[in-house]
Amino acid sequence: MKRPLGFALVMGALGVLGSLALPPTAAQGSDPLPGSVARPTEVEARDTPSDGGGSITVSWEASPGATGYRVERAAEGGEFEDVGSAADLETTFDDSGVIDGTPYSYRVIALGPAGTEAISAVVAGVVAKPQWFNMDLFGVALAILLFAGVVIWYIRRARGGADLFVRRIAGLEAVDEAVGRATEMGRAVLYIPGTGQISEMGTVASLNLLGEIAKKTAEFGTPINVPNRDPIVYTVAREVVKGAYTTAGRPDAYQPDSVHFVAQNALAYAAAVSGIMVREKPATNFFMGPFHAESLILAETGASTGAIQIAGTDQVPQLPFFIVACDYTLMGEELYAASAYLSRDPLMMGALKGEDAGKVVFLFILVIGTLVSLFFGVDGGRILSTTGF
Secondary structure, X not given: OOOOHHHHHHHHHHHHHHHHHOOHHHHHOOOOOOOOOOOOEXXXXXXXXOOOOOOEEEEEEOOOOOOEEEEEEEEOOOOOEEEEEEEOOOOEEEEOOOOOOOOEEEEEEEEOOOOOEEEOOOEEEEOOOOOOOOHHHHHHHHHHHHHHHHHHHHHHHHHOOOOOOOOXXXXXXXXXXXXXXXXXXXXXXXXXXXXXXXXXXXXXHXXXXXXXXXXXXXXXXXXXXXXXXXXXXXXXXXXXXXHHHHHOOXXXXXXXXXXXXXXXXXHHHHHHHHHHHHHHOOOEEEEEOOOOOOXXXXXXXXHHOOOEEEEEEOOHHHHHHHHHHOOEEEEOHHHHHHHHHHHOOHHHHHHXXXXXXXXXXXXXXXXXXXXXXXXXXXXXXXXXXXXXX
């Protein structure tokens, strides 16, 4: 039966109105209905790069309407189990509970606001393994190689007879004068190698400097007195002084009792050394190495005896006490440079100049990075972190 034209027009109008009345999500079919959630897409699972093994990284595209995610893992032939969760804005998850060489399957479940869930496709056959190289630290490796190259270049220059410039350090320039004064007065040189342990860099630097000063006392025929607080430092200091006298060609002048152990307690050590200063009145006192609260006691006692005093420490809180009570004070890295400054050994000089060059390079990078961040709004720290620095 043929329908009237008016009926057809009315039905067509109702159909258009009905389609417009539907929610856009339902009409288009691309987004979930209210209360539902779309399944995660583009799910990938891969061995975590630049790690030591035992980790798999899972990634996915964010699901519209998701309030969070749950990551499930299944061993080969096993059931899926929860291994972690992620917030709604996160799209990656590191599973660090896997065994290297074992294949695993993964799926990601999007969680909806009304308790609904949508399960992604399964990614199978993922295996974790350790990496030979951590590419995240490529920048660090490059910096180490460049630094080593600079140090080797300076060492070769020093061995070739080049006169490498080192800033004048007044306290070290006065070492010969201080030892010579003790020789003229017929008194000893008192060398205190700090109150730290052998594991501290300041102690190692002090022992290197002790070797150079012991050579000078051996050459001048001046007695040296080295009281120690730590038993291990005492053993090393004894060998250092003995070797210095042998190098100077005066092994017969070495006195084993010149290097001795006093006490491990800091205050007892300070009291004993103060007694040595008052009774024996050495002409020159060296305070080199790490010091703590006893620094003021030692420095003031030495000053009261009228001795020339040269101090050096990498402990910043103790510097004021040495500065006011001593004639010369080596501050911070000047202590580390002291043995190279006095000995002019090519190996030490090369390392010292290489360190200075490295500081200049890093200072240049900091200045450039700061200017780029200020004027161009670029996060220089993020750039350096992504390159491994």
